[in-house]
Amino acid sequence: MRFWGNAFDVSVNVPDWAALTRHVTTRLQNGEGFSLATLNLDHLVKLRTDARFREAYATQDLVVADGNPIVWMSKVAGRPVDLIPGSDAILPLSRIAADHGKTIALVGSTADTLQRAKTHLETTVPGTRVVATIAPEMGFDPFGQSADDVLDALQQANADLAFLALGAPKQELFAAYGRRTLKSVGFVSIGAGLDFFSGSQVRAPAWVRAIAMEWLWRALSQPARLIPRYAKCFAILPTEIVHALRQRAEPARDRQTKRG
Template structure:
């Protein structure tokens, strides 16, 4: 499935959990790095007005569908993909990393949150080794001197896979930059995932997520931040729906996901 806008084209090239685990396992086995992004409507809004973000997304090796609207649009287009939220991917990826005898690094949020997240992962996933917990300073520039300092620390730590909780677009920009500096490291953008693990933020209950209403939970929990974001997302839906219908009618082979 492909999502589009003026001057950019974003393919979801990892359609399901099996494909995600296969791709990551293959790279871990040969010591090859990667960058993983989780596309959602908020990202599509940002991609329309941020050239650096578009360049960063173009540099991502793996892209999964994070958000039910992305999944619904893919089905409408006849190119179905599964829902793989960044937060839900943390534990399965940590299990893969541990199974391959590799190490984790955590970047983002606060040191307190990272410490709690490290303790959670090491408790819940046997064999997990978190070798770096780095909380960049306020105003962190994801491709500047501060980013170099973080990457140097990650390189010295020996982290094989790094979970990035910097928020979009910073985490994707940092992943694209880090991918060049540390080509054997995997960078995974997970948004608020570490905050959920640590308890710094409370995630919607499972039954709320099951009925695809997590967005409403978040809007009620953080109205000042989330309601304007969701309002912008609504404005792009007609265009994306139109594009999905055109893909379905055209049967455009270039829009097919090769791993499905």
């Protein structure tokens, strides 16, 4: 499933949970690094104006659909994908790491939040080994010396999997940068997922998520910050829907060519 025009297409190349499990398991078993991005409407907004973000996204090995609008538009295009929020992927990926004796690092947020998230993961998923909790200082540069310091810490800790809670676009930029340097580490951008585990942020109840209203829950909880963001997201929906309809109309032969 592709999004956003022709010049800067972004593809969701991991369609479901089974594929995500397969890809991550294979790479961890083989000691192969990767970077995983979780595509949502906010990312599509940022991709329109941020060239560095586009470059970082182009290097992501794995891209999943993080957001119901992405899933809905994939259905409109006739190429359905599953909803895989970054927050929901943390525990399944931690189980894969634990099952294969791989270590985990937590990067972002605050030291207190990371410590609480570490305790939660190690308690919830038996066998989990969090070998580093790294809370970069304010003004973290995903390409600069502060990024190199984090990469050095990951290398010293022998981390195999790094969950990045740096927010977009910093976490995707850092994942692209780190992927080139630490070729055996899996970088997973997960947004606020660790904050939910630590209790520093409260996630929408399950029933709210079940009816696809988590965005409204979040908007009402932080209106000054999130309502303008969501307004920008809604503004691009017509363009994305037209793009999805065009993909649906593509001849099967053209689809096969583009997959290859």
